[in-house]
Amino acid sequence: MAEKITPRAENFSEWYQDVVLQAKLADYSPVKGCMVIRPNGYALWENIQKELDQRIKKTGAKNAYFPLLIPESFLKKEAQHVEGFAPQCAVVTYAGGKELEEKYVVRPTSETIINSMFAKWIQSYRDLPLLINQWCNVMRWEMKTKLFLRTTEFLWQEGHTCHTSLEEAENKTRQMLEVYKNFAEEILAMPVWMGLKSESEKFAGALRTYSIESMMQDKKALQAGTSHNLASNFAKAFDTMFLDQDGKQKHVYQTSWGVSTRLIGGLIMTHSDDKGFVAPPRLAETHIVIVPILAQAQMKDKILEKATELSKTILERNEIKSLPYNIKINIDADETKQPGWKFHEYELLGVPIRLELGPKDLEKNQVVLARRDLDKKEFISLDILPQTIANHLVSMQKDLFEKAKKFRDQNTFQTYSYTEFKQTIETKGGFCLTAWCKDPVCENKIKEETKATIRVLPLDSIFQEIPEKEKCIVCQTKKPAIRVLVARSY
Ligand SMILES: [Zn+2]
Structure with missing residues (x-):
């Protein structure tokens, strides 16, 4: 007889860990913060790869592979990027028996090294759009880890594209977000909301970040995939330029987008129960x-x-x-x-x-x-x-999809005052739809006082209609407000 699984109602976090370990999806490793993905878990990842790879290729992207190590100087070229990622970077300083002249960062993401190559490969508008995808591992040093959801090393795909205009880059960013949404809903049976991240939550170095957000069975949100419009931020740092039809040299406009092994954690927390893991048939290894x-x-x-x-x-x-x-x-x-x-x-x-x-x-x-x-x-x-x-x-x-969707919708609340919002987050949990004035001060207050964050500014039209009288729940001023999805999250 297998060990007992902690019931969800008793301790959700222990339940999750029990399911992962007992269903032999993953295990702790001798390297702190890193996990071992066992065959049962890796089979899920292979099925995710198989299905998503086809969908990515249908958008025109081709797979390639770039080095694991990135010269430290590359990372420093884009100011916001280095500021965002430096604290999480593992750095190689010693190799081949001696101190290295140039330090190497173990990739936390590959915008910089890929741009160094794009700058070489792109000459004219005829080379664009350039659409590349990479399946690989990345490393981000984490203090608090959780199998699949947050580990120091994880597997993912990262797409990187170059375009002649900002508009085209924006379209690509949104197109890939839709690819992720459809994939999550059709294959993982995981309903998601698509939306725009607030300025404080966007990717380090991006103009805009979009994400898909899903509700777990403990009513917390999980960011399941992101798509960034990078504008020309990295192109300027790396001189990634093209000769346009008008004979002028211009910087390319770029996007990047990714999903990771975190999806497996989301899958478990969406469908599994007190008896163990539940695999949606489209992803199951054995049916x-x-x-x-x-x-x-x-x-x-x-x-x-x-x-x-x-x-x-x-x-x-x-x-x-x-x-x-x-x-x-x-x-x-x-x-x-x-x-x-x-x-x-x-x-x-x-x-x-x-x-x-x-x-x-x-x-x-x-x-x-x-x-x-x-x-x-x-x-x-x-x-x-x-x-x-x-x-x-x-x-x-x-x-499975309908059940998860019903659960999410039943646990999504409209709140009109800060008191009502705080009470809802404390007592019910779930997603709150509230008005926000776009002021980071109000956003911070929510974060500090409730540990909930603005997950996204939802793209779905049902959220956009906002009555005149509805004001920012925090400051209650007449500043024009937008409706946002707020929740505690993983
Ligand atoms: Zn406000």
């Missing part, structure tokens, strides 16, 4: 586990044979083949473990569908089917099994 009930010795061979045949038939059927992902089936014929133990184990691991096949089922031409996110078992005739499985996989993906 179906068949557990043959082998207690009766004389029936054993027949049951195993049927299980193998079932697995084959399921995979061959068109209903299954026409799903937008490849189905993997595992037959667990291990006789050293009891069926009951296995049921718990596969619930813990988050396999979407479990089929039980015993002597009685064989007699009746049926299996017992249990879907991971539903609390019931049903008997299914083998004649309609493939179709039933296909239907369940499709509806499970949809139901």
